[in-house]
Amino acid sequence: MFSYVFHNGKFKTPLSPDNDEEFLLKLKLLTDDESGICPTVSGVLMGSSRPNEYIWNAFIQAVAYSGVQRNAIYQLDAKDIEGPLDVQIKEACDFVRKNTRINEPETLDGDKTP
Secondary structure, eight states: OOOBSGGGOTTOOTTSOSSHHHHHHHTTSEEEETTEEEEOHHHHHHHBSOGGGTSTTOSEEEEEESSSOOOGGGEEEEEEEOSSHHHHHHHHHHHHHHHOOOOOOBOTTSOBOO
């Protein structure tokens, strides 16, 4: 059975319908077709705590390398990021932030700033 993480009120506002099914249908996270009500791809990606159980490649594979060559020898960090899509995006941004090296800015006379 498809388990939703919507029940925590993540997507609801005071103007949202009280009925969860109606609410999810309006957001196009559920669809009502000839086989009944079922989640859409967006519903699986945003509403499942483990979307890769339903869509095998629904995860982000983040890898940081030193230099420009994508070779395991130069790999600094790697992480498979799973969960609802909004969580994956946040964790991917955190991964990039963690693995991005920024040089210290220099002053006009070439000295490093403190």
